[in-house]
Amino acid sequence: MNHVAGFLIATSVLTFAAGQAPPKGKVHRLEATPDTVAYGYYDAGAKPVLRVASGDIIDVDTLLTSVPDRLEKAGVPAAEVQQSLRDIVARVTNRGPGGHILTGPVFVEGAEPGDALEVRVVSIDLAIPYGYNGCRGFLPENCGPGNTTRIIRLDAQRMIGMFSPGIEVPLRPFFGSMGVAPPPEAGRISSNPPGIHAGNLDNKELVAGTQLFVPIHVAGALFQVGDGHAAQGDGEVDQTAIETSLRGHLQLIVRKGMTLKWPRAETPTHFISMGTDEDLTKATRVAIQEMVDFIAATRGLDKQTAYQLTSVACDASITQLVDGKVGVHVKLPKNIFNAR
16 A cells, blocks of 8 residues: 555544534645646735635645655655645746745635635644654754754554654644635735735644634635644744645635634634734734624623733733744633623
8 A cells, every 4th residue: 555545544534623514515626736736825816726616615635835856855754745746846836936836726705805714624634644853943053064854753553643762742733734715916926925815824823623713805715725844832932843745625705794804713612813914912912803893892891891801811822933924822711701
């Protein structure tokens, strides 16, 4: 059996957020090929590779952000480098300024500017038995010379990454980049920095069983996904997580009347607001204000009370420090609200 295929079959997982009904909708298989990826960019003018109805599910492949030669040089056996990665790196010449291989864009019927796209993360599977971590990022002076790529073997049965002898990292796979097309006036933008289109959020909370809500800027939304991570710490300080290829089931739902300025998320245990900016203070202000506004709007509280609740009950975390625009997210625990 092929190493990659056998690994995928062994790690199939299906979960739902607490209180959610199992997803309904047609399932569309979307493999990563030279004809179905956007290499390094989000763009309102990009041609869709798939059209789906609101509520449909995409069964989608994503590829790690690297190239075959670099992986082999770091110690990955040639047989374990995916053929799809070889094909895309060799054949795709239409590339943006970023480095991510993103599957899509997907046109969602009925999506219009002013709506929101709900991305329900139904399942995430590990597609290959390894990931890698580089060394650059926030404090590159800690990185040595030469090849700094570390290959990390993934144990799918125990769901751990074998970082080094005696060090095992728990795996919580998620897609580092899930986003829609930016406003048309932005043109083609790099896949590296996150923004109001979501994109490269690198938010480790967005595992299977969670939901991401993104403001829509163009007809059809033009959803893209990639940058698979097997595990990551808040901050992603050296610029990489355990970077790997993933396969996921994502339900795409158009939310009419949901007007958002910034992406938001929901997990079984928390509501999450987000902010990004080149300046950490500004990103933090956005994330906090988004949470204050969310609490005020959904709980019937005035802004002062909502702000006070944010201070006493929420956690503000640095999502990542290394993508051009830094990210901050604020988590509101659901269990503080009770029937009484």
